[in-house]
Amino acid sequence: ASIRKATRDMAAGKFTPIHVPRAHDEITNLIVSFNHMGEALKQKQDELLQSKKMASIGTFSSGIAHEINNPLNNISLSADTLLEEFDSMDEEEIKEILGDIMTQTERASKIVRNLLDFSRARATEMEPLHIDEVLQKTTKLIANELRIHKVALETKIADGLPVVHGDFQKLQQVFLNLIINAKQAIGEYGRIFIEARLTDNDTIRVDLSDTGPGIDQEHLEQIFDPFFTTKEAGKGTGLGLSIVYGIVKKHGGYIEVASKVGEGTTFSVYLPVYHGNESKEQTEA
Ligand SMILES: Nc1ncnc2c1ncn2[C@@H]1O[C@H](COP(=O)(O)OP(=O)(O)OP(=O)(O)O)[C@@H](O)[C@H]1O
Ligand SMILES: [Mg+2]
Incomplete structure (x- = not known):
């Protein structure tokens, strides 16, 4: 044995x-x-x-x-x-x-x-966070920019979502990077759709879909690599998604991408629900 x-x-x-x-x-x-x-x-x-x-x-x-x-x-x-x-x-x-x-x-x-x-x-500062608040404050930052480029933004956030354990600024950076990528992919006239819901395995799933041109199959494996960019010299550093990947991982979550050339792209961020069993729990949530 x-x-x-x-x-x-x-x-x-x-x-x-x-x-x-x-x-x-x-x-x-x-x-x-x-x-x-x-x-x-x-x-x-x-x-x-x-x-x-x-x-x-x-x-x-x-x-x-x-x-x-x-x-x-x-x-x-x-x-x-x-x-x-x-x-x-x-x-x-x-x-x-x-x-x-x-x-x-x-x-x-x-x-x-x-x-x-x-x-x-900066050291990561974890606290219980409501994902809808993170998403709302993030989309506010970029709302004007989207309006100028005729990109519609819709959000659908499930009611009464439980909190996650996270760093507000870092999570904001995650969603901001994803929204900026979506906007850059769309260019002008398109739609970004953000949906947040609870999954069966105690995880909050945030989908961020765009009506951009999509990502080539051959590029899909590389988009999270540092310095991988398809943007012209001077436009992108190619660090955005690798930062996103690192932050999500640090939060105990993971990120997936699904894309169809000519139709658009969806990034799905999964974050574990927080049950507040850590000893130094914060009061504000
Ligand atoms: N929503 C999207 N639609 C189509 N392609 C995308 C999308 N998001 C990312 N990509 C592709 O993945 C590449 C890497 O993205 P990443 O955010 O890491 O870098 P970047 O946007 O090129 O540069 P930076 O984020 O520094 O401005 C992009 O250059 C682009 O080709
Ligand atoms: Mg980017």
Whole structure:
């Protein structure tokens, strides 16, 4: 029975050696080699995990380097042009180049801002939250922008939803990023629909659908990767959804995406219901 348990554990990736009986028979030999095999596998698995981590840190930092280097190069080129040709330039040309420098500076600082969010510069402050309040305050922030671009926003929030345990600002950032993505995908004239409800397994599900162009099948797997963007240079950093992913995960939830090219996209955020069993519960909710 212990062998059966050990093989099952090993298949699941956790290994505990089997106790070796005293008798020197074939079974004992088998158990000893099994334990050896387990050790070797465990070591390989640790190595694999470590190299995977290193690989993602590698991709990540080369991404950062690339992303920040681009605007820096552009700034440097523009400044160089100004230095070299200042005397022969008219005011308009000079203004144009200075404008370019400003745009590129803003781009670099947006990347840095996003990265700070990404590395959790601010400690997460968890409290019981009503998701309808989070959604209402978030949609208010962007309502005007949506109106200007003729994007209709509809919300349908189930009554009496239980609270979740969350950080208000971070969750606001999640929904804001998703709404901005939806708006950018739509461009002009379209509809964003937000629906919140309780699911069967004690989770609040927030769906955010848009009537945008949808996401190509080949891109779907990459959209949560840091720096993955289909937006033109200078428009998107590609960090939005990876930040969203990280925040939702930190809240014990998960996020799914469903998309059909030509029809639209739905992001579903799942957050566990909070039952207030933590000792330092807050009074306001
Ligand atoms: N609602 C959507 N409809 C269609 N495509 C989307 C949608 N949301 C995200 N995407 C795709 O996923 C990519 C990654 O999104 P993400 O928010 O991570 O970065 P970004 O929007 O390109 O840049 P940033 O968020 O920094 O402005 C986008 O470039 C876009 O191609
Ligand atoms: Mg985005």
